[in-house]
Amino acid sequence: MIRKRGSVMDVPAGTGSRGGWPELRVQDWSGTRDTLHLWTQIVGKIRMAHAPMLNHWWHVTLYVSPRGLTTSTIPYSNGAFDMEFDFHEHVLRIRTSNGSGASIRLGPKPVAEFHAETLDALDRLGIATVIRAVPNEVDPAIPFAEDYLHASYDxxxxxxxxxxxxxxxxxxxxxxxxxxxxxxxxxxxxxxxxxxxxxxxxxxxxxxxxxxxxxxxxxxxxxxxxxxxxxxxxxxxxxxxxxxxxxxxxxxxxxxxxxxxxxxxxxxxxxxxxxxxxxxxxxxxxxxxxxxxxxxxxxxxxxxxxxxxxxxETDPDRLRHPPDQDRGDLFLPGPVRPA
Known part of the structure; x- marks a missing residue:
């Protein structure tokens, strides 16, 4: 386990394999990276427009999914929807709790086009959405509807x-x-x-x-x-x-x-x-x-x-031991991390 005290590292050994760690030089995809960055801002701002406030802005973030990045469930009216970047099939999927949905193809297109397609799709699904359509934490901050500069997608x-x-x-x-x-x-x-x-x-x-x-x-x-x-x-x-x-x-x-x-x-x-x-x-x-x-x-x-x-600090393995009268049904077999 990772020791709780001191500075000596006693961490779990992994598989010892480099498999699954791809090589991707920043300079080889900087244009695509910058375009994707702005697309994620649009989707993140959509989540922010509908999700209730959580401390430290935790209500606006995206999450890693097996296919790419997802908003997780977003409340809307008396239902819900989600949005997911699928980086295997290269689409942005929108799914609603009433069974409807839409998809937007990811490819070499300007931010302005992606912005318009995404908001149009939400409108067709009956999800009225208004966002502050200007990027944050970048300079210059070109309004999404006017950004024809960023249009790369590898x-x-x-x-x-x-x-x-x-x-x-x-x-x-x-x-x-x-x-x-x-x-x-x-x-x-x-x-x-x-x-x-x-x-x-x-x-x-x-x-x-x-x-x-x-x-x-x-x-x-x-x-x-x-x-x-x-x-x-x-x-x-x-x-x-x-x-x-x-x-x-x-x-x-x-x-x-x-x-x-x-x-x-x-x-x-x-x-x-x-x-x-x-x-x-x-x-x-x-x-x-x-x-x-x-x-x-x-x-x-x-x-x-x-x-x-x-x-x-705590030990995440604290319940992964043979059951006793105190733990009983809490016994959880199997490793907690790569062995």
Whole structure:
């Protein structure tokens, strides 16, 4: 298991196989990445328009699915709908609780066209939707209806990116399971196009200063209202993307902490630790490589911030033991992670 105390990493060994970790250089799909980023913003804003508010903007995010990215269930009137990017068949699917649905083909098309097709499909399904149709956290922020600049779509690159997300989501969920305190889902934030998971100390944080391009400061203040150690995967920060980890507020000495593996480094301009995806892909045991990074950077944040680790951490295997009179029907056979 991952040790709860100290800095020595004792993490589960993975399969030892590099299978499932595709090579995808950022420079080879930057046009497609930027177009897809804006498409996910449109779909994320649709979810935000209908979902009830949750702390830290958890109601606006997307989630990794076996096929790509999904909104999960979105309430509407007395029913519901969902939207899913299927990166295998390259369509955006919309499904409703009354059995109706629509699909939009994903291909080389401008953001303006995708925006119009998506809102038209919702109208045909009777889902009246109004969004603030300007992207966030990018500069320049071209209104969606006027964006004919971003129009790239490489099917193979998107399929490989989906495979990267599957791996990142799988391992971050393993890491998430060791925390009993307040912890976010593993979720895709479309503002920065990053897959993220946040652990909280339980204490409030100083107001975030903001300063993110085309994103109001009060948005960041809500997102970082409480002390957090956050990690995730981002299709940037390395030749093939990167795993990242940071803390807010950043505790004294965090940037100079000893973290693992040796491929990881602190980027002072970004204010976070990065582990290049390519280093993970080439590692003898990619799973172990990632989990060592996530755990060691979390320890740096938690120890530096004097978190109550004993109260906040847990053993996800605590119910996977032979049943006794206290556990009984709670016996859950099988491994909790790759063995």
């Amino acid at each position: 099917e193979e690159a998107v399929r490989l990116y989906s495979a990267q997300l599957i791996q990142a989501d799988r391992l971050i969920n393993v890491f998430r399971s060791f925390f009993r305190g307040k912890v976010s889902p593993v979720q895709f934030f479309w503002g920065g196009m990053d897959l993220a998971c946040a652990r909280f100390s339980g204490r409030p944080a100083p107001r975030h200063p903001g300063g993110i391009p085309n994103c109001a400061d009060w948005v960041m203040a809500e997102g970082y209202s409480h002390e957090v150690s956050s990690c995730g995967f981002w299709p940037g920060g390395g030749d093939e993307g990167a795993f990242y980890s940071y803390a807010y507020p950043e505790p004294e000495g965090f940037a100079g902490s000893t973290v693992e593996p040796s491929d990881a480094a602190y980027g002072p301009n970004l204010g976070l630790y990065l582990l290049p995806y390519e280093a993970v892909r080439r590692a003898a045991d990619p799973d172990r490589h990632v989990l060592r990074f996530l755990q060691s950077t979390y320890i740096a944040a938690a120890e530096g911030g004097r978190w109550d680790r004993e109260a906040l």
